[in-house]
Amino acid sequence: MNAIQGHICDIQISTNLAVVSVQIKEDIVWKILIAETPDTASYLRIDNMIKLLFKETEVVITTNKQQAISIENGIEGVISDIEKGLLLSKLTINTKAGNVISILATEAVDRLMLEKHQEIIAMVQMNEIMVSI
Structure with missing residues (x-):
């Protein structure tokens, strides 16, 4: 399981859902979709640290x-x-936020011609991220 830490910098609410923006580094903000709001989850507060x-x-x-x-x-x-x-195949990616591991089809690794020391972008959809406090 990958884990990246950051602090909550924005919360947008629609009924019982929240899109939470988490600042990981000064220039990196990720968004996560949570089926809770600040009224139902006490950890959803601006500046709170979360994983x-x-x-x-x-x-x-x-x-x-x-x-x-x-x-x-x-x-x-x-x-x-x-x-x-x-x-x-298992890729270890060194990022500003620490190492991120990706497991993908070896066929994709070959098709993309991925190799050590290559610069890439690792991406995660906001609905695939869980939160830990």
Whole structure:
């Protein structure tokens, strides 16, 4: 499980849902979708520190910084290790927020021609992130 820490910097509410913006680093803000509001979850307060948790299989990789895509959250990094298996491969990506692990199809690794020391962007949809306080 990947874990990135940050503080809540904005909360947008619609009925019983909240889109919470979390500042991870000065120039990195991720958004998460939570089925709670500040009225139902006491940890949903501006400036509260939280951990964002997401599975390795939920990390999408792109090599194109200019690509238009609907995934809300991205973080630039460099591939520091690749463990290729027959079907799946594990990438370790060094980012400003720490290491992020991605597990993806080996076929995708080959198609994207991913290799160690390559700059990429790791992305996670806001609905695939869990919160820990």
